[in-house]
Amino acid sequence: MNAVLALEDGTVYTGEAFGARGEVDGEVVFNTSMTGYQEILTDPSYAGQIVTMTFPLIGNYGTSEVDIESRRVQAAGLIVREACDVPSHWLGEMTLREYLREREVPAIAGIDTRALTRKIRSGGVMQGTITTDETAEQALARLRGQPEYSDIDFVHRVTTLEPYRWDAAGEEPLGHIVVLDMGVKYNIMRTLNLKGYRTTAVPCDSNAEDILALAPDGVVLSPGPGDPALLDQIVRTTRALVGKQPVMGICLGHQILGRAFGGRTYKLKFGHHGGNHPVKDLLTGQVHVTSQNHGYALDADSLGEGCTISHLNLNDQTCEGLHHPSLPIVSIQYHSEAAPGPHDNMYLFDRFLEMVQAAKGGG
Secondary structure, eight states: OEEEEEETTSOEEEEEEOSOSSEEEEEEEEEOOSSOHHHHHTOGGGBTEEEEEOSSEEOTTOBOGGGOOSSSOOBSEEEOSEEOSSOOOTTOOBOHHHHHHHTTOOEEESSOHHHHHHHHHHHOOEEEEEESSSOHHHHHHHHTTSOOGGGSOOHHHHSOSSOEEEOOOSSOOSEEEEEEOSSOOHHHHHHHHHTTEEEEEEOTTOOHHHHHTTOOSEEEEOOOOSOGGGOHHHHHHHHHHBTTBOEEEETHHHHHHHHHTTOEEEEEEEEEEEEEEEEEETTTOOEEEEEEEEEEEEEGGGOOSSOEEEEEETTTOOEEEEEOSSSOEEEESSBTTOSSSOOTTTHHHHHHHHHHHHHHTTO
16 A cells, blocks of 8 residues: 655655555654664654654564653654565564554655755755645645644643652662653663662652652653653753752753753754764763654753753764752653663663762762
8 A cells, every 4th residue: 555755845646555454644853773673763852753664674573662751652644665574583572563463553664764854954844744545735735724833732632641660679779769751761760770769650740749749859850752841841850840849851851950940942953863973971070872863952052050061972072961059850861761762871770879879868
């Protein structure tokens, strides 16, 4: 069955449908990771986006429940050059084609993803649609009536509706971390558990009193989708938490922390999506390869007094982290939990948890 990818600038690609039948709209972005397509599909930060994989062959190790990062597929759709229908992996349970169809996610294969990526790099991200049931003209007409990505609050679409616990197995936990769920990936919860901490995820509209009532030893502001400028209520909650508990902000959580300190955020031309972004830790001088997924960035020059840049993107010099000289804060724009991506940055959880233990000890 044929499928059409139509972009808001009028560009049309025709390929093969290898996901669900129907149509889906979203902001078209590209991801440079070579593997990890299932983690990418289930990453809540991709809500409202159609993901183009730049690696030419996708699906070669199938899919597995081990590799999910949230309760459902979050990406609106998927674009690949070639879809593999004969995967090989000892954990593989079904093909990517079967996985997408079962979860009713439209996808298109067989198009020139290199040309599409170059278009996004030169022109910036844009709205697009994948359809199996319309002509290109019908798809473009429908697309023109859709809202812009930046106008939609996706965080309230992906957050948990009720608090839930993710308990560390085995020994008595070292402490309790509350995660403000703006689109948390399971690997954040797994990582905190592996380091000995019990975690509780709470809805994004929880206020500071709700969170402090859970007696946390630290708070994590999770990653998530969309424009942080739409989340003033969460910014107010963050201001009320800073100074009362150690706080770690990851990706969108970093942007929320920046806005809590008076900073402004802005939309990047084509965002950072993939597992190969070099970032320098200015506190140690070391350079790490990072996993990233964000379309907005923090304007470091707009920050209020106290906060300074702790991490710098070596590709475009954007702010990748914040440091405060007196408050227990860890803030990073990228994904320290990887999934997918390199594990270079797990040390940042240790940096945060050292602050948690120091606060518990009165330090």
